[in-house]
Amino acid sequence: MAEGPDDTVFEDCKYLTGSPQRFAVLAQLRERPARPTDLCDSVDATRTTIQRILAGFSERQWVVKRDGEYRLTVTGQRVFDRYRALVSEVEQARAAGPLAAHLGPVAADLPVDLLEPDCLTTSSEQNPLAAVNRFTDWIHEVEGDVRAISPIVTSVFNDAAVELLETGTHIEFIIDHSVLERSASDFSDALERGLEHENITTYVHDTALDIGLALDRSRVCLAAYDDRNNVRAIAESDVTAVYRWAETVFDRYMERSEPLAAVLPVQENNP
Template structure:
């Protein structure tokens, strides 16, 4: 326990001030003297001396001929801190997306978080993600495959417009979306169910995230518990595209085609 407390104290020391990381990083670039560090980092000499004393106490740096230089473990601490800093920075940026995707996104490729375009709805721009998703749908190229846990008039209108052209749509929804469509968008549901260019599947369990894939692009869509669109991550072909395609196919495999569901209901009704 004492060892753990000592390690925790070392972590607190390094993370307690951005100046400490800056000093260690500067020394990893090249050995330096306190006055050189003062001019580069813009802190007082007293602060620099305290930081260097803390590093020497932990054997992260040593002093040689007036210069301070990192030890091999000091370099490793600096490298791992940089990795942690990058990961926490990424977490802050993508938190609004990750918080609303549910467990189905646990294997979302990290590289996609670096290369994808992220749009988040937040205070001051509460409809930003919705507007961007609407734009994405309006620019669909070729055929589209999608999973959606919600139904809404704007999405239905864009879908009808796509079906008026050559676009083929394969769509996975859950039973809640199906019932909402029956109650509020009956004509739209009938259009999709009867249209030769559209296939609807009903997933056996409630859906928690949305994905959409066309011939060249994909997007991942996150909704809150009130079905408000909170964030959208989009990209061209690549890791995110492959992942979104796999998510769609996995959900489709666990779904029942709507026409088969209707046939079963009609059979029961005729008995």
């Protein structure tokens, strides 16, 4: 069993995280030494609260007082820097939560660039279609040929694919058996197009798909779906390392897929 911090260290951590004003005081002192009156002007706290915070920091030797000013010690600077990094990581984790929670095994080697907040679009109760709308916009902005994986079929995505095909874009498309069955029952035109159109090559994965992925000439779009196959979040990137990772993921899924023409007769003969 992994050991946690001893009681004294745990109490110090709990003290620092106990109020946003404590971090704010550390942040001000990280910029420059300051008197309590200066801190009252820049931190939303009373003078009494500031004095108590400074006393707590002094007790832990995170600050020292010289010539009436408080300044961070070397350890105080390190505590601030590590805590700021932790806060940043937690903020990133919160932003990426809807994506990370629905990715399945592919999350094990997910590039960190895809977790940056400015790469993410997430759906919410207030805007449940935010992710799917952004994914559709991404499709409309495609440059070059497309490789894609999808665990769902919708008229929105089918219409976007038609637009791409009309521009001469070639699409390699991986679906699973549930998508094939739904296409056969509800989107027969799209299924026929996937079988016969010269610019689209469709493959069927041997097990249920758990992610959505699209690559064009230089960009990646990763989609995470919930248990009801609603798009919960997408992440976009044009970073080279992310693109190479996405190519590897696509190839891995392709290795376990068969051409649509080889699978379709079997599906048609099923009762």
